[in-house]
Amino acid sequence: MPELPEVETMRRGVEPIVGAKIIAFERLPCPRKPIALTPGVPAFRRRVEGARIERTARAGKRVVLWLDRGDAIIFEPRMTGLLLLDEPLDPLYARVRFQFRGGGAKELVYWDRRGLGNVRLLSEREFEQTFGLDALGPDALVMTAELYRERLGRSQRAVKVALLDQRAVAGIGNLYASEILHLAGIHPERSCRELKPAQWQAIAAAALEVLELAIRYEGSTLSDGTYRNALNKSGGYQNQHRVYAKAGETCPRCQKGAIERIVQTQRSTFFCRRCQK
DNA sequence: CCCCAGTCCTGCGGGC
DNA sequence: TGCCCGCAGGACTGGG
Secondary structure, eight states: OOOHHHHHHHHHHTGGGTTOEEEEEEEOOOSSSOOEEESOHHHHHHHHTTOBEEEEEEETTEEEEEETTSOEEEEEOTTTEEEEESOOOOGGGEEEEEEEESSSOSEEEEEESSOOOEEEEEOHHHHHHHHSTTTSOOBGGGOOHHHHHHHHTTOOSBHHHHHTOTTTSBSOOHHHHHHHHHHHTOOTTSBGGGOOHHHHHHHHHHHHHHHHHHHHTTOOOOTTOOOOOTTSOOOSGGGGOSSTTOTTSBOTTTSSSBEEEEEETTEEEEEETTTOO
16 A cells, blocks of 8 residues: 555655665565565665665655665555664564664664565666666656646546556556545545646645645554554554545545445445545 | 566455 | 455556
């Protein structure tokens, strides 16, 4: 589930290691398949040990640690990945560990129960190729109505499906797409092509409102309890959800319609037929 | 190019 | 009570 708000919370959570020097790197033994790592362990270790963390960043749904040597460590948590600072969690799923000297934490662990995520070390050039505007759209926090129209306005896809396209806009995932469209009052099955400028304006405004509030609440921890910030604390935005996973409940907006669940490209969508047109 | 189904993986909860 | 199956949804692959 980590989408923009959760990944941004993870990024902020690892800020204490800025300035720290990496003194040890290891991929931890897991009983099943080891986590995907690029390059392999020896090259990864050679290039990061002795380097200093210069700054943190976020590329869509990935956390980036820039090193003083010009390389970047990229954590892509996919469904169940977490970054933990000096916080032991079930060691069975601790996948990668960095140890530091001279920063605000001794240890950073990449933890991932399902193991669908990955950790990469990229040069600046590789980073540009992988996460440049060709591969990853503008971050959802800098999108405007004009940018949405430009990047999605001619698409025939349903707007909910299109909002998940990371090449068009980076950071929105399945949960927040439903939340954003409910706040914007737009039916998730509407084709992008039919949307008028005022509706793109509503989407742009709703996206900012939902994502910024979700960041303030430190993301959503769903009923499976997996998502945690870097200090192993749950998020709080799940209590502010308007429609996500609320099929059958009364719409919080009109207080009349029932929230429906439909499936679009194999993903659940939640919406209120009465107030989303 | 555009779009979609299938795939990876584990834990949980519903139905029987 | 225990088992089985569907579901959760990140991003990538292969194909129409």
